[in-house]
């Protein structure tokens with residue numbers, strides 16, 4: 393399969409890229425490096441990426457930013473950070489990409505455990521994660537041509553846990569191998585409209 397990974401240079405994306413490259417043609421994408429550059433906060437940039445890459449079989453997104461700040465410090469603009477990047481950035485990868493993807497292709501987005509298991513200062517991420525889960529569940533109903541969509545919702549990954557542990561009391565960090573397996577299940581498996589929780 394020809395697979396685009398947006399966020400391929402990040403903590404999760406680089407390990408996933410190594411795994412999927414064993415069996416597939418991978419096109420890595422990120423805003424500062426990669427085979428193609430894309431800024432997911434810009435629809436024009438996303439269209440440019442798809443035009444450059446051409447037809448493909450799977451798109452995996454392991455990217456997206458959102459505000460991490462105490463609830464009472466959050467300003468309206470902080471919510472828009474997550475809406476513009478992690479939420480609409482990933483949704484636009486699907487809404488624009490559906491016209492470029494091959495029949496029976498798949499989209500895999502990333503949300504996170506904070507959708508349903510909140511922590512202090514996590515509201516800016518939690519509400520976006522919840523929206524992405526709902527988007528995936530609903531889009532799975534209407535995508536045509538055999539195109540599938542799933543959302544991987546990882547817990548705090550072991551590789552990111554150093555220094556963050558105190559912010560996630562009682563959370564058991566998840567091994568990267570389990571997180572990568574969630575993406576592999578989405579891309580190489582059969583389900584659609586699923587939230588694949590790796591907790």
Ligand SMILES: NC(=O)c1ccc[n+]([C@@H]2O[C@H](COP(=O)([O-])OP(=O)(O)OC[C@H]3O[C@@H](n4cnc5c(N)ncnc54)[C@H](OP(=O)(O)O)[C@@H]3O)[C@@H](O)[C@H]2O)c1
Pocket residue numbers: 398399400401402403404405421422423424425430431432433454455456457477478502503504505545546547548549550552553
């Ligand atoms: N790590 C965890 O423990 C964990 C747990 C649950 C959920 N998640 C979620 O998983 C996703 C990835 O997490 P991560 O820890 O792997 O993140 P990360 O290490 O910060 O990597 C982010 C990736 O996205 C790219 N990127 C950043 N802004 C971009 C933009 N505007 N357009 C295109 N690419 C952009 C980065 O490359 P450039 O800088 O070159 O753009 C990088 O490749 C995030 O949505 C995060 O919330 C992570």
